[in-house]
Amino acid sequence: MLKLEARPQPSKFWGIGSPLLALVFTVIIGVAIFMLMGKDPVKGLLVFFWEPIKSGYALSELAVKATPLAIIALGLAVCFRSNVWNIGAEGQFVLGAITAGGVALLADASTGPWIIPLILLAGVLGGMFWAAIAALLRDRFNANEILVTLMLVYVADLVLSYLVYGPWKDPNGFNFPQTKTFEKATQIPKLFAGTRINIGLLIALFGVAGMWIYMFRTYGGFQLQVGGLAPAAARYAGFSSRRALWTALLVSGGAAGLAGALEVAGPIGQLTPYVPAGYGFAAIIVAFVGRLNPIGIVFSAILMSMFYIGGELAQSRLGLPKSLTGVFQGLLLFTLLACDTLIAYRVVWKSGSIKSGAK
Amino acid sequence: MEQYALLIAATLNAGTVLSIAALGLLINERSGIVNLGAEGMMLCAAIAGFAAVVHTGNDWVGFGAGMLAGGVLAAIFGYLVIWLNTNQFATGLALTLFGAGFSAFAGVKYVQEKLPERSSFSIPGLSDIPLLGTALFKQHPMVYFAMALTAFIIWFLFKTRSGLVLRSIGESPEAAHSLGYPVRRIRLAAVVVGGMLCGLAGAYLSIIYTPLWVEGMVSGKGWIALALTTFATWRPLRVLFGAYLFGGVTMLQFHLQGQGVEIASQFLSMTPYIATIVVLALISRNPALIRINMPASIGKPFYPGS
Known part of the structure; x- marks a missing residue:
């Protein structure tokens, strides 16, 4: 046997x-x-693995969806490597989208492109704030971060729902639960005309390099990894587990918040109840399939993006549910x-x- | 007064979903395994149970289908973590993500379905008592089942030899193994029982409690049930009361919404989740309390005689 x-x-x-x-x-x-x-299974496989890469435009759409997945997954990889279980990146993504959207709504016709860094910063801070709640409760009260981060996903979704049904609803929007479309100045700059790819892709690639250097070439990253692999050894070496906890959660929360900002000020262009698209959960899979390694995450983000596009095509072409x-x-x-x-x-x-x- | 009696009745009903799931999770955690897949198992069981009732018209077939779905998923999870030594957290998470996707996929054609009207349940005699009858004795049989299940689990865990073996495996699988107990098979059994009870809770949710199928309808109840086992410091009776407490929070929020309180409904809907976080922080604040009560081997893999 x-x-x-x-x-x-x-x-x-x-x-x-x-x-x-x-x-x-x-x-x-x-x-x-x-x-x-x-x-027909051949048709099904083509929809998932050929359609998303068969043309330049298809590839650009693949990159549009892979970008937020990769950014969130990079942050989560830092977290999981230090054995901190942040599984509520979805909530941090939504909160980043809310804070970034709040800044974008302040813009008017005369606003210059200087607002874009502010939007991205707001997103990062929003995501960090949401993750910091979990870090604080873990640090001070020893509360399990798995449950806290997850519960905060539901809370973030409800905050978003409150805002778009209530104070932030577009007065000229025929009562649809959505904010007004953001001003042109807030649009994240595009990389190539005719596609939806924006500088988020560059940020993601920069993040790949940044994470690689941080995790594998700096003392801080080394401390995080030792803490994750051998907590006792890390304690003995005097590495602070509290600092590792805060770093892991703030980095992953900030990354998820940044992805949220790039989504709302990029492809979406307004806040709606449909901003949470499950990227935060899918990014957990991206991080694991990518072996918690920055280069691996690029490939797994592309694969997961294929699943998203394939699901949409399976619905329109084959009449299968998008789920x-x-x-x-x-x-x-x-x-x-x-x-x-x-x-x-x-x-x-x-x-x-x-x-x-x-x- | 009548409305408060109804509120109590609704609280017991809401607590039933949480308590059945949390009691199941308690059993597998007592054996040392944490199954973060509760939410996914409940979702799959909810659609399996709902579909079974749509096709057969029999609620009990639906409960059976839900238990089967939960049990099968838990068995897959159990095989992976117990025999292949995969990470318990990651595997449970995989189960939740798969369950969310699969239930949405399988449930598409049931979204518009409605279940036939049920005859209301009542205990003859007792249900005629004013107020008390409405509050306590007009419930679905599953509400009383949850109470009986609690009593049974207390008896099983603390008064039987099998319960002692289960708890000892949770405390020290190595010691139980050296005494000759089949640690892995017993753990698998505990995980499957946990999955079946989560499945029963999910089926109750879609067949009786709501009763309809919506994508993602479990909306965090599986996670709250997981948190409940910690709140209750792994004691069955405290799980039951904790579940009623959370059922009460949920129902109070609906009650306030119905009264037209000047708070946006979204903030009221947040209460169960925020309550979970607050209670978790309060209970976990005392590390000694958790350490004394928590099964010592929880979450750790066990490799017999390598």
């Missing part, structure tokens, strides 16, 4: 191979789902965790019962 045998050293090969194997399993299950739903995206995202994380077993164990064939195995 098949047995797991511990490897003397974690396998480097499966560190990279495991996400790929997980993708293969997800695709196989995906094909089964398409067949069960009576759809197929969520199914595939969840499946990918599930299969990844299972495949990760191969990093620490090898599968061996052991015959016979224990008794016959005389040594």
Whole structure:
């Protein structure tokens, strides 16, 4: 029978191979789902893996969705590496969108482009503030950050709902729950004409480099990682676990808030109840599939963006529910965790019962 | 006065969803496993139960379908964390994310469905008592089941040998293993029972409590149930009362909305979530209290004799 045998050293090969194997399993299950739903699986796969990359415009849309995912996931990777479980990035994203939207609403026709840095800063601070609540409660009261960050997602959604149904509602908006469309000056500058790609992409790439340097080339990043991998060793070395907690939560909250600001002042252009699109949760999967590594996160953000676009196309072209995206995202994380077993164990064939195995 | 009796009745009803789920989670946490997938299991069970009732018209088939859905998902989770030693938090999170996606996907065609009107339940005799009858004795049988379940779990955990073994595995899987108990199989059983009870709670939510299917309808109840086990310092009776307390907070907020209080409804809707955060902070403030009561091996993987 098949047995797991511990490897003397974690396998480097499966560190990279495991996400790929997980993708293969997800695709196989995906094909089964398409067949069960009576759809042509080839068409289904094309919609998910070919349509999003077949033209320049399709690629630009892929980048538009991958950008917030990558930015949030970079922050979460810092968090997870220091063993702090911030799973409420969705809430920090929404709060960043609210504070950035608040600044954008202050603009009028005479406002210059100087407002854009303020919008981004407001987003970062909004996200940081939301994560700081969890950090404070963890630090002062030892309250579990998983539950606090998650509860704050629901609170942030309700704050957004209050604002767009109440004080921030567009008076000329036919009573729709949304703010007025932001002024032109607040639009995040685009990188290429004719696409929706904006400087958020540059910020994301800058973040990739920044995180790589911070985590792998600075003392502060080293302290965070030691705290995550071996808390006792970190304590012995005198590394402050409190500082690690605050850093991890503020960095990830700020990143999520920045992504929220880039979304509302970029592709969306106003606050609506549909700002929360689940990017904060999907970014958790992006971070794990990308091995909590900045370069890996770029690839996994693109993959997850394909799932989003594929889900939308599956709805319009194949008449399948858009929520197929969520199914595939969840499946990918599930299969990844299972495949990760191969990093620490090898599968061996052991015959016979224990008794016959005389040594 | 009548309206307060109705408020109490509604509180017990709302607390039932939370208590059944939290009691299930209590069992698997007592064995040392934290399942953050509660929300996902409840969502899948909610749609499974709802769909079963739409097709068969029988509530009990729906409860069964919900328990089956919760149990199957919990078994997958259990296999991954117990045999493949995957990270419990990440795996539970995967289950929640998958459950949210899958339930939305499977539930699309049930969004408009309505369930047939139920005959109201009442305990003959007792339900005729003024006020008290309305408050306590006109509930769905599942409300009384939650109370009975609490009593059963107290008896099981603290008065039976099996309960002792379960608790000892949660405290020290190594010691239980060296005594010859099949630690991993018992943990799997605890996880599956936990999943089935979460499933029952989810099915009750969509079949009786709401009763309809909306995407994401569990809206954090699975997470609140997870928090409840901590609030209750892993004691079943405290879980039940904690659940009623949170049911009360939810119902009071609806009651105030109905009275036309001058507070935006969104702020009232926040109360269960903010209450969770506040109570969590208050309870966790005393680390000794948590450390004494928490199953010692909780969240830690166990590798038998390698």
